[in-house]
Amino acid sequence: MVTSENEITRRIEERDSERSVRRAQAATVVGQLARRRAELAGQVAELERELGTVLTEAGDVIDAAELAQVTDIPVADLTRWLEDATRSSRSGKRARPRAKTHGASGHRSKAATEPPAARTAAQAPAESAEAAAGAAHS
Template sequence: MATSEEIELRVESEDSARSAKRSAAAKRIGELAERRSAIVSELNDVERELGEVLVDSSAVIEIGELARFTDVAAADLTRWLENQLKNQKGERAKRKKPTRGSGPNNASRQKPATVRTPSIEKPATPGESPGAQEAAAGTPAGVS
């Protein structure tokens, strides 16, 4: 039977080998994840640039022609173009925030303007104040 010291050495030996494998696996995963992140970032930059060029050139060449000339799938070209247009639209929306009370949605909430019909002023009767005369004519005091 093994002594306590022998058991401890055996466990440490096993654990050190396992720890070394775990450490190596964690390092490799970290390196690969970092590399992947850099590649994804670069890919996003290339796709954004592709979208910009597609937007800029859309007046002179169509997606179908580009697909024929470049052997790039029209679906990919369309996706890059639409992503760029969507991003541009989102950027414009972020830059220009509508003020409260403006815009087409607010029109339905506003009260319609009331049209005032001109009233014929009647002469003041003796003892009647100008405010009473205006009230009778339907106009607020001080407004002529």
């Protein structure tokens, strides 16, 4: 016997309902775990910053190798925390790289300061010869 249209619809809705409940449960658990993970990652990052600060401050009396010996903490971990602390304390203080517009003499060449259209046809071959000579000496 063939199932009626109403029965088919009811069965599909029932299966969809069960599936929707399971999907909602899965999404809820994943969301909770992800939030918990983010909180723990923040706590770990803060602990590593504190470790780096302590290592930096104690660096004049004990180094990472000696700390590794007395604490059984791998020297690689101690070094990473120390480097992360010194790297973050220097961030924003690095000098910007300068544009390479200086010639071999260390002075800015006229070609570097003038737009290409400002150079005459006679200057271009002379500059090419200078560049070739400079490359030969490198």
